[in-house]
Amino acid sequence: NAGVTQTPKFQVLKTGQSMTLQCAQDMNHEYMSWYRQDPGMGLRLIHYSVGAGITDQGEVPNGYNVSRSTTEDFPLRLLSAAPSQTSVYFCASSSTGTGYYEQYFGPGTRLTVT
Amino acid sequence: KNEVEQSPQNLTAQEGEFITINCSYSVGISALHWLQQHPGGGIVSLFMLSSGKKKHGRLIATINIQEKHSSLHITASHPRDSAVYICAVGGQGAQKLVFGQGTRLTINP
Numbered sequence: 001n002a003g004v005t006q007t008p009k010f011q012v013l014k015t016g017q018s019m020t021l022q023c024a025q026d027m028n029h030e031y032m033s034w035y036r037q038d039p040g041m042g043l044r045l046i047h048y049s050v051g052a053g054i055t056d057q058g059e060v061p062n063g064y065n066v067s068r069s070t071t072e073d074f075p076l077r078l079l080s081a082a083p084s085q086t087s088v089y090f091c092a093s094s095s096t097g098t099g100y101y102e103q104y105f106g107p108g109t110r111l112t113v114t
Numbered sequence: 115k116n117e118v119e120q121s122p123q124n125l126t127a128q129e130g131e132f133i134t135i136n137c138s139y140s141v142g143i144s145a146l147h148w149l150q151q152h153p154g155g156g157i158v159s160l161f162m163l164s165s166g167k168k169k170h171g172r173l174i175a176t177i178n179i180q181e182k183h184s185s186l187h188i189t190a191s192h193p194r195d196s197a198v199y200i201c202a203v204g205g206q207g208a209q210k211l212v213f214g215q216g217t218r219l220t221i222n223p
Contacts, residue, residue, distance in 0.1 A: 033210075042118065042200070042213035058210070090157060103147070103211065105157040 002026050006091050006106035013081040013113045021076040021109050023091030029104070030096040032074040036060065036087040037108075043090065049074055050096060081113045117141050120201050120214035128222055133188040135217045137201030140182065147211065148175050148186050149200040157200070160186070191221045 007022045025032065033048035045058030049068040063085060065077040074093075078085060091106040118139045127133055137146070148161040161168050161175040163184075168175050172191075177184040188195055201214040 035213075040215065042116075042215045043202075043211075044213070045210065048210065092157075102159045102162050104159070105149075107156040 004091055004093055004104050004106035006089075006109050008109060009107065011109060011111050013078070013111065015081060015083060015113060017081050019078050019081065021078075021089055021091075021111075023074045023076065023106055024072050025074075025091075025093040025104070026072065027093060027104065028071060029093035030071065031101075032068065032091065032093045033058070033103075034064070034066065034074070034076045035090045035092065036085075037090060038087050046076065046089075078111075083113045085111065086113045087111060116215070117212050118201055118203055118214040120199075120217050122217060123215065124218045124220075126220045126222065127191055129192060131191050131221075133191050133195070133219065133221075135186045135199050135201075135219070137184045137186070137214055138182060139184075139201075139203045139212075141203065141212065143203040145204050146177055146184050147202040147204070148184075149202060151198040151200060151216070153197070160199075188219075193221045193223050196220050 004025045030051045034046040035043040037043050044060050046060055046064050047058055047066040049055045052068050052071050055066050055068050068074050089109045092103045094101040094103045121136045145162055145164045149157050150160050151157045163177050172189045174187040198216040198218050200216045202211040204211045
């Protein structure tokens, strides 16, 4: 199992450019999520999905878009990059159900917007 | 006030010392997670608990639901334990997590 994979690992964008951060998992997890991590702050939830075709907003969704066409993939789109989106982005996945489940994180994407 | 507070924010200790990192939360939860993040690295799950105590090697995690408090202990600390330790709590379904700011631990040889 590759677990959770993210591409690219590093990216530099100019203000106003758009791009897509890729996330894939091979564990057949229903739940997937995107977080951003900024210095001095905890991880913050951007968007999440509880299954193919179902997405919802997290704590900081503005400027980001997601879709979930398959169980495996959960791409994050930056519509028009801004310097405030400079951050490290983590994708995570887990099982779902009535219990509680371990979350598996990808290696992260370090994004710089100039 | 953050929903999840960790203390201390930074901790430096000598190899072999007993380490305690604390996490307090203000929301009702289904589960509490302890995560580890090495410098420049990804995030891995150490523990997930909803009551009592769990042990894995030199790491011990405890939770007191009534007091809304959890502790992560490291016995016989080693330089390879140097990392950021993150507490996260989950409510219903436990997948939507709220994270603490993390505790940066440095163990000197």
